[in-house]
Amino acid sequence: MSALLHQQWTCYKLQLKVLSTSAFEGFLAVLFPLMFATAALLVYRVRNDPDAMQYAGLGAAVMGMWTAQGVIASSLLTRERWAGTLELLVAAPVGLGRILVPTTMAMSTIGLYCVVATLAWERWVFDLRLEVASWPLFVAAVLMTALTLALVGYFLAVTAVRYRYSWALGAALEYPGWILCGFLIPVATLPVWVQPLSWAIPTTWGMAAVRSAADGGSPWADLAMCAATGAAYAVLAAWLGRRLADSARRHATLALT
Structure with a gap:
């Protein structure tokens, strides 16, 4: 356990340093949320409704975390493939998840900065x-x-282990995620057939918990659902990562650029 925690902490610190000094990630994770928050608040300000501005302000703040995570995470292993180091990561004695989780945690740390900066x-x-x-x-x-x-x-x-163009997945999901997670539009106003997609995303429940805490309600039920759906993603990612890594070995696709 001590070795695991040391490895996770070391990987987290190194990845946080890389992300915080990268011009691309810095622009994407810091300036983009401010631009989108500005656009959202300019639209909501037209109504001159304090409650609407409160709703949009909270949503715009958390929206930055979605942007900081999704686009960059989906391109993590693609960049390792371009650098020729993906084979080394897959062949490492530690599981792929022990490398990716602290990296995405570092991205979430940048996302927390986005929340503070947007507020x-x-x-x-x-x-x-x-x-x-x-x-x-x-x-x-x-x-x-x-x-x-x-x-x-x-x-x-983990999808980038097997598929070369999976980096586009994060970019494709960014704007739909804004709608599905209820950042600026209440989930209850979405079409009935779309709402189950929103409930399957932990950020939807996290956003609901943030609003409940701000409004004086009890966020515990939403936090429990957020934790449960997040754990489901972790289990699915661990299983999918092993399957895709084995498939990439069989088809010799790890080195494709």
């Missing part, structure tokens, strides 16, 4: 004073959302 942006630029009834529960909900998003990122990342 500050909303306060300074739009003079939006978000009302939060319970800050401890609010912080707990944000942290749970970040944790489960790292597990979703793990799931997205």
Whole structure:
């Protein structure tokens, strides 16, 4: 256990350093959320409704975590393939998940920065004073959302072991995810056949928990669903990673660029 924790912590620190000093990830994870939050708040401000601005402000803040995770996570192993190091990762004595999970956790840490930066942006630029009834529960909900998003990122990342163009999956899911997770549009207003897709994403429950904590409600049920769906993604990713790695070995596709 000590060796496992040491390996996870070392990998997390190194990946966080790489992400925080990368111009591409910095632009994508820091400036993009501010741009999208600005667009969303400009639209909602037309109504001159404080409740609508509160709803949009919270959604825009958490939306940055989705952007910081999805697009980058789906391209993690693709970049390793381009660098010629994917074979080494798959052949390493530790499982692929022990490499990917601390990496996606580092991305979620960048996502937490996006939340803080977006909240500050909303306060300074739009003079939006978000009302939060319970800050401890609010912080707990944000942290749970970040944790489960790292597990979703793990799931997205493992697909690149077998498929060369799976990096496009994250980009394709970014904007639909904004709708499905209820960042700016209530899930209850979506078509009935779409709502089960929203419930299958842990971020939907995390966003609901964030809003419940801010409004003074109880976020515990939403947090439990967020944790359960996140754990399901982790189990599925671990199984899928083994299957895809074996398939890549059989078809000799690890080195394809």
